[in-house]
Amino acid sequence: MSSTPGGGAKVAAALPAEAVKISVDPSTEPFWQAARERRLVAPRCADCGTFRLPPTPFCWRCQSAAVDWTELSGRASVYTYTVVDGYPGLPGITLVPVVVDLPDAPGARLVSNVVGVDPADVSIGTELTVDFHPISDGWLLPVFRVFRVAGQPAQERRA
Amino acid sequence: MARHTGARDVAIAGIGATPYYKRGETAGQSITRLAGEAILAACADAGLSATEIDGLAFYSLARAGYGDQMEAGELVETLGIRELTFTAALTGGGGGSAGAIGLARAAIVAGDASVVVTVMALQQRMRLGTVVASKAATPLGSFVQPAGLAGPGHLMSLLTRRHMHAYGTTRDAFAEVAISTRQNALNRPKARYREPLTREQYFGARVIADPLCLYDFCLESEGAVAIVTTSLERARDLRQPPVPVVAAAHGGTREWGRGFSWFGMPDDETFASSGHQAVAGWLYRRAGVTPRDIDVALIYDHFTPMVVMQLEDYGFCAKGDGGPFVLSGAIRYTPERKPGSIPVNPHGGQLSEAYVIGATHIAEGVEQLRGTAVNQVAGAELALVTGGPAALPTSGLILGRDR
Numbered sequence: 363m364s365s366t367p368g369g370g371a372k373v374a375a376a377l378p379a380e381a382v383k384i385s386v387d388p389s390t391e392p393f394w395q396a397a398r399e400r401r402l403v404a405p406r407c408a409d410c411g412t413f414r415l416p417p418t419p420f421c422w423r424c425q426s427a428a429v430d431w432t433e434l435s436g437r438a439s440v441y442t443y444t445v446v447d448g449y450p451g452l453p454g455i456t457l458v459p460v461v462v463d464l465p466d467a468p469g470a471r472l473v474s475n476v477v478g479v480d481p482a483d484v485s486i487g488t489e490l491t492v493d494f495h496p497i498s499d500g501w502l503l504p505v506f507r508v509f510r511v512a513g514q515p516a517q518e519r520r521a
Numbered sequence: 522m523a524r525h526t527g528a529r530d531v532a533i534a535g536i537g538a539t540p541y542y543k544r545g546e547t548a549g550q551s552i553t554r555l556a557g558e559a560i561l562a563a564c565a566d567a568g569l570s571a572t573e574i575d576g577l578a579f580y581s582l583a584r585a586g587y588g589d590q591m592e593a594g595e596l597v598e599t600l601g602i603r604e605l606t607f608t609a610a611l612t613g614g615g616g617g618s619a620g621a622i623g624l625a626r627a628a629i630v631a632g633d634a635s636v637v638v639t640v641m642a643l644q645q646r647m648r649l650g651t652v653v654a655s656k657a658a659t660p661l662g663s664f665v666q667p668a669g670l671a672g673p674g675h676l677m678s679l680l681t682r683r684h685m686h687a688y689g690t691t692r693d694a695f696a697e698v699a700i701s702t703r704q705n706a707l708n709r710p711k712a713r714y715r716e717p718l719t720r721e722q723y724f725g726a727r728v729i730a731d732p733l734c735l736y737d738f739c740l741e742s743e744g745a746v747a748i749v750t751t752s753l754e755r756a757r758d759l760r761q762p763p764v765p766v767v768a769a770a771h772g773g774t775r776e777w778g779r780g781f782s783w784f785g786m787p788d789d790e791t792f793a794s795s796g797h798q799a800v801a802g803w804l805y806r807r808a809g810v811t812p813r814d815i816d817v818a819l820i821y822d823h824f825t826p827m828v829v830m831q832l833e834d835y836g837f838c839a840k841g842d843g844g845p846f847v848l849s850g851a852i853r854y855t856p857e858r859k860p861g862s863i864p865v866n867p868h869g870g871q872l873s874e875a876y877v878i879g880a881t882h883i884a885e886g887v888e889q890l891r892g893t894a895v896n897q898v899a900g901a902e903l904a905l906v907t908g909g910p911a912a913l914p915t916s917g918l919i920l921g922r923d924r
Contacts, residue, residue, distance in 0.1 A: 377669050382666075383657035385657045389660070390664075414785075441792075445728075445731040461784045469785075469787070471785055473670070
């Protein structure tokens with residue numbers, strides 16, 4: 363996997379499928395099953411409506427175990443990020459690991475990657491949209507691309 | 522002058538350590554050998570026989586580093602401990618290092634044990650950051666590791682970026698932590714690094730997880746450190762001047778929780794922090810002192826920005842002012858403490874002396890209060906020792922001088 367196609371600017375990638383192995387438990391599996399259908403979902407407490415990520419057995423606010431799995435729009439914004447050149451066994455890869463806020467799941471954050479962009483074009487507040495990236499064992503990983511309105515440059519929300 | 526407030530019912534009576542080695546140098550030794558050598562040295566320092574130990578107060582679940590384990594039974598077997606009446610560990614990881622002395626105190630105050638050893642032994646059998654790709658993440662880890670966050674420095678780079686964004690902190694502040702800590706190691710016989718670090722070297726170094734570069738990371742060293750805690754009364758009859766435990770605290774709040782394994786901390790105040798605010802408040806309240814009363818700070822320095830954030834969380838400067846505070850020279854060691862300054866890690870810390878998961882900081886706190894430190898802060902009466910910024914528990918310890 364080259365992150366500098368054509369020798370031009372760096373392009374952030376996600377780890378190749380064989381380098382990412384996840385595991386699931388009953389609390390987290392619906393998230394991954396939905397991702398396999400290219401849907402981004404988050405657990406919302408069925409009693410008090412509080413979102414939480416990652417999915418855990420109980421609602422931190424009211425301790426209920428009841429969950430509504432809520433489908434999200436896939437829109438997100440960069441809360442913080444880093445740029446990592448190289449990964450064990452993948453010296454040429456460039457990664458932009460990111461923590462995102464999810465506007466339609468307030469209070470819940472996801473840790474993911476921004477892909478398909480020059481890392482220099484990522485900053486806090488950059489608007490993103492979800493995509494799905496193959497990982498081991500047939501699962502798909504939610505990753506993010508910079509959100510662009512057709513014909514316009516990337517949108518940025520200056521914090 | 523709050524000189525004699527706080528608990529002061531137990532005291533550290535002995536400290537001991539192995540030499541500090543580079544990665545791989547102790548590969549032929551067992552964890553019990555390393556830990557035992559440090560324990561025997563600490564007992565000799567206290568003027569006690571190892572057979573008199575009756576308590577073990579570990580942290581990090583009694584893990585020795587990342588993959589290995591310290592075993593109470595093995596220590597009893599080989600050290601000739603006659604009766605073990607207390608053996609326990611704080612949960613979590615390096616966050617509990619300073620708090621383990623509070624666990625020792627709990628055992629002694631409860632009457633469950635009288636001579637309690639805290640020990641950490643570390644060998645670098647696996648390199649943090651190279652093992653992640655090969656095995657499946659846990660169900661919760663599956664929400665972090667796939668992003669390529671291969672080691673703790675990668676995780677903390679995300680907090681660091683947010684601190685820079687929220688407060689205008691620059692890499693100069695992290696360079697100052699690395700350079701000033703190195704300066705403190707130059708005259709220390711056991712330090713792994715004894716050459717000055719220049720700004721050119723710092724800014725020319727490989728960036729590992731932007732904005733963190735090589736010199737923002739602590740050392741990959743090996744070795745062991747042990748601490749003997751007993752009642753203040755008994756400590757007064759032993760070989761060394763007692764170093765009373767003024768206060769100890771461990772734990773944390775929901776808003777921090779798993780911290781940089783979770784990333785759900787609700788606001789900049791907690792996200793761009795060391796997770797220590799709550800522990801700091803409990804610690805000062807229990808000690809009956811304020812940050813201004815602290816003479817020397819032994820701050821857990823696995824990554825330079827986390828030193829800056831701890832200085833804020835422990836109230837040495839306002840939240841967000843950590844960068845300008847360190848750049849003012851306020852953390853530099855000088856034999857006479859200057860007003861408004863706080864000497865940080867005069868032992869060279871984990872960045873330059875040795876990384877033994879927080880245990881060297883406790884030992885240095887003891888030396889400062891005995892008045893025997895290599896880089897002694899003149900007349901030090903109170904030392905702050907912190908555990909690692911980590912998933913909770915985080916922890917802190919205030920040590921004092923007897924009478």
